Amino acid sequence: MQPLNAISFETVLGERVEDMLNACTRCGKCVEVCPSVKPAGIADASPRDIIGGVLELVRTGAGPEASRKWAASCMLSGECIKACDYGVNPRFLLAMARLGMTKAARELPERRRQGVEKYREMGRDVSVLSQLQLDDEVLERLGQKSASVATPSEVPDFVFYTGCNVLKTPHIALLALDIMDGLGISYQVMGGPSHCCGVMQLRAGDVEMSGRMGSSTIAKLSQSKSGEVISWCPSCFVQFTETTLPTLERQQGARPFEMTPFMGFLGGRLAQLKPLLQRPVPMRVALHRHPGVAGVVEAAVELLTAIPGLELVDLKQPAVGLQSFNIAALPAFKRELQLNELQAASDAGIDALVAVYHSDHRELCAHERDWPFRIVNILEVIGESMGLSRHDRFKELKIMQDADQIVAECSDLIARHSLDQAIARDVVVKVMLGDQPLPLRGGSA
Structure with missing residues (x-):
């Protein structure tokens, strides 16, 4: 038997998925409340048939057209999560259904290449747009340049995780820091392409690379007094809290930190x-x-x-x-x-x-x-x-x-x-x- 931490990220993710598939009763409540169903043109299909097809997509990458449309049209509204009475996260299953379809359509080398290309493209776009607006000193404050790898002299209360794309509109991220300064909170800023959550690789169908990138970033984020990471980007938040952190917790036996959205952080204070x-x-x-x-x-x-x-x-x-x-x-x-x-x-x-x-x-x-x-x-x-x-x-x-x-x-x-x-x-x-x-x-x- 392999040591627990020697089992691959993809294997452990698959175990989580299998548990959720077994817990799903195919009742269809998640489909009934989903705001994507009508605009996706599948309102006449049976909710039970749609969710049943999604489970097929997760397992094999093949399934009925209505289920494929539902998976592809997911806006991540989260209404499905609230509707489930059995502890299933249908939004996560839809992400796994899209993963199944991608895997069925393309071999791993092509998926990996596409993930790398999308990651590099995103990194270029974020870097250029932020540099068109900011000098080096302000980029440093946002955790770019040497600040992305610097170790603070004192462990901060919190890590503030920007994600990547907020750096295109840097006044938003800077205001978040100014507000935390006003509250007297100590923090270290991390984010940008060097701290990727792995969602680009997951969308491309490269699970193992997504896990590696996400795990690497999680290791960097795990350095605050509170054990709490304040997150700005909702895509990163969903990727970490629904895919990467629970998988690492199962793989390693512990969750390295809790993640809180910035609005929730401010609301709580x-x-x-x-x-x-x-x-x-x-x-x-x-x-x-x-x-x-x-x-x-x-x-x-x-x-x-x-x-x-x-x-x-x-x-x-x-x-x-x-x-x-x-x-x-x-x-x-x-x-x-x-x-x-x-x-x-x-x-x-x-x-x-x-x-x-x-x-x-x-x-x-x-x-x-x-x-x-x-x-x-x-x-x-x-x-x-x-x-x-x-x-x-x-x-x-x-x-x-x-x-x-x-x-x-x-x-x-x-x-x-x-x-x-x-x-x-x-x-x-x-x-x-x-x-x-x-x-x-x-x-x-």
């Missing part, structure tokens, strides 16, 4: 935060909501309603998905949701539409040009009441809607970071301006 919310913010705002991480929307509402002078308006719009990025599984539905929300915000006469996550901000912020309200991140509003501010350079650049103008505006930082101008322009076109699922009303330049 509302009593400590309230005395710092001294400046009135006389605005009528609406919250752009995604319920995929339990408690985040509720914490965001509590935080906003604690700000003096602020009025929170409910636009009565559907709240689905983990974040805006994940609704890309249903592009037409996504455009409809975003247009309806913008119109409802305009009709309500709000001053600002407030988003939580970075992908929401990237996709929505340029619409500020065309609608009679601002589009901001929740940390900007909290920061304003605390007397904190960070310039939203990403939105300023994206609203220009002209790649050549954006590159010209960033020429000093392009030179300072020795970036290739053609590569910088390509990233601006494909990533900054291309991240626009709902076209701007006035069109792009």
Whole structure:
């Protein structure tokens, strides 16, 4: 018999999956509550048949079309988790179903190559967009440069894990640090491509490489007094808490830390935060909501309603998905949701539409040009009441809607970071301006 820690990550993950497959009763409740079912065009299929087919997909990579559509259209809303009475995580099973389909379609060398390519592409995009906005000193503060490997002189209270893509909109991450400074919390910042959660490799179907990368990052994150990691990115949060951490716990016999979403972290310290919310913010705002991480929307509402002078308006719009990025599984539905929300915000006469996550901000912020309200991140509003501010350079650049103008505006930082101008322009076109699922009303330049 092999020692416990000698068993591969993929083997142990498979054992977890098998336990969950055996626990599933195929009752179909998870399908009944899922907001993806109708826009995916499978509302007429039997919920019991759909979930039964998903179990086939997990085991063999083959299954009925309705089940394949359900797995492919998952927005990670998390309603299925709340609906299950048997301790099954249907969202995790859908991820394993997509993994099964990918494995059935391509051999490991191709999957591994694709995972590497996607990882490198993501790393390039994050690096270029952050360097177009920040100098080395600020990048260092965000855990990049030498800070990504430096050992702090004193063990911090917490590790703040940014993930990767929030670095494209760095004012959000910087405000998170400023707020923690205001609370008197010591922390070490980790994140970026050198601290990958492994989700890119899992999506490509390379389980073992996903486990290696995630385990390597977890080892780096396991260095705080509290044994708690504060996480910004919801994709990383789901990847770690539903795939990697439980598998490592089973593989090694212990969980190295607990992970808390930043909104939940702030919400849990509302009593400590309230005395710092001294400046009135006389605005009528609406919250752009995604319920995929339990408690985040509720914490965001509590935080906003604690700000003096602020009025929170409910636009009565559907709240689905983990974040805006994940609704890309249903592009037409996504455009409809975003247009309806913008119109409802305009009709309500709000001053600002407030988003939580970075992908929401990237996709929505340029619409500020065309609608009679601002589009901001929740940390900007909290920061304003605390007397904190960070310039939203990403939105300023994206609203220009002209790649050549954006590159010209960033020429000093392009030179300072020795970036290739053609590569910088390509990233601006494909990533900054291309991240626009709902076209701007006035069109792009």
